[in-house]
Amino acid sequence: MEPVSKMQQPLVAVSTDVRQFDNYTWHAAPQQYIEAAIAGADVFPLLVPSFGDRLDFDELLSSVDGVMVTGSKSNVHPSLYGGDPSEANGPYDPARDSTTLPLIRKAIERGVPLLAICRGIQELNVALGGTLGTEIQEREGSLDHRAPVSENQDERFGIHQTISIKPGTCLAGVFGAGDIKVNSLHRQAIDRLGSKLQVEALATDGTIEAVSVKEARAFAVGVQWHPEYWVKSDSNSAKIFRAFGDAVRLHAAAKAGARAAAE
Ligand code: MN
Numbered sequence: 001m002e003p004v005s006k007m008q009q010p011l012v013a014v015s016t017d018v019r020q021f022d023n024y025t026w027h028a029a030p031q032q033y034i035e036a037a038i039a040g041a042d043v044f045p046l047l048v049p050s051f052g053d054r055l056d057f058d059e060l061l062s063s064v065d066g067v068m069v070t071g072s073k074s075n076v077h078p079s080l081y082g083g084d085p086s087e088a089n090g091p092y093d094p095a096r097d098s099t100t101l102p103l104i105r106k107a108i109e110r111g112v113p114l115l116a117i118c119r120g121i122q123e124l125n126v127a128l129g130g131t132l133g134t135e136i137q138e139r140e141g142s143l144d145h146r147a148p149v150s151e152n153q154d155e156r157f158g159i160h161q162t163i164s165i166k167p168g169t170c171l172a173g174v175f176g177a178g179d180i181k182v183n184s185l186h187r188q189a190i191d192r193l194g195s196k197l198q199v200e201a202l203a204t205d206g207t208i209e210a211v212s213v214k215e216a217r218a219f220a221v222g223v224q225w226h227p228e229y230w231v232k233s234d235s236n237s238a239k240i241f242r243a244f245g246d247a248v249r250l251h252a253a254a255k256a257g258a259r260a261a262a263e
Contacts, residue, residue: 009044010252012037012066013103015120017074018050018095033070033117036228040241041066043248052098057106065255066248067107069100071118071226075188081131089134101127108196111217113247115240118186121211121222128194128213136189136207143205145224147185157229159183163209169200170212170221174243180236182209182225189224197222219247 014034016027027049037045043066048055061067074093078085080101085092100120104127107114116124122132137144147156161184167177190208193199200221201210213220221244227237 008252009038009042010065010248011046011063012041012043012068012248013048013060013064014045014067015069015096015100015103016047016050017070017072018093029070033068033228036231036241037068040228040231040238041245041248043245048099048103050093050095050099052095053102055099057103058110060103061106061110061112064112065252066113066115066244067103068244069104069114069116069120069123071120071228072096074119075134076119076122076126076132078132081126083131083134097123108213108216108220111251113218113244113251114213114220114222115244116222117228118224118226121224122188122190124211124222125190125194125197128196130190130194130197131192132188133191134188136187141205142207143203145184145186145189145203145207156185157183157226159230159234161203161225163201163203163225165201165210166199169198170219171200171210171240174239175236182223182227182236183229184225186224218251219244 014029016029019026019028029047034045037043074091075089077092077094077097080097100123104124136142137146150156159181161182162179163182164179165171165175165177196214197211198214199208200212203209209224211222227240230237231241
């Protein structure tokens, strides 16, 4: 009898944060995202160290079939979108910025599927020339998009915020148009939208909660919320990762097809 072969998992490049601990500098990603990529998208997450232009991103992007940019405690450095850094706005992670921004631009250029979560959607916007607003809960008429104050992670990541998905968008194809509930744990959001981006979803106070790349050659979506956290129990969270995984498999199949045709 033939052994049951494990289904092939296409490779997906995953961003990393640079952190200091145990007297070493680490390039790491939170397990939540890596596990969601495996459980929700059925892909092989490959962590990319944050060494900026010392890395050949074209080489990487010819080897992987997707890119996932994670959330983080750090913020994009304001100098990258014409803002001023401040203690309150930090911490920053310039090594990550110097890696994710070119990686995002090149992934879009090459039509490699992209899922950008939380800090990721902010990096996607800045990579395409947009700006970010900070401490958005202090704006007139704005909701508080921060996590509730709690030691309990499940409470902090609770699904409480209503967003509305615009009809005709990529996410309308994933969820259907209309309202869904998501978790919200951010104090920054997109201010001016980057060129080549379109709004996919808005919170009830008008905050941009999801975007996609206009005329993208593949799935290229950013979400301000955290689908990775409840990927195993919330069907909408699962749907995003499934859609991303499907796009990654489609890209892998197209690449295999092009290789076969060339032989
Ligand atoms: Mn929000």
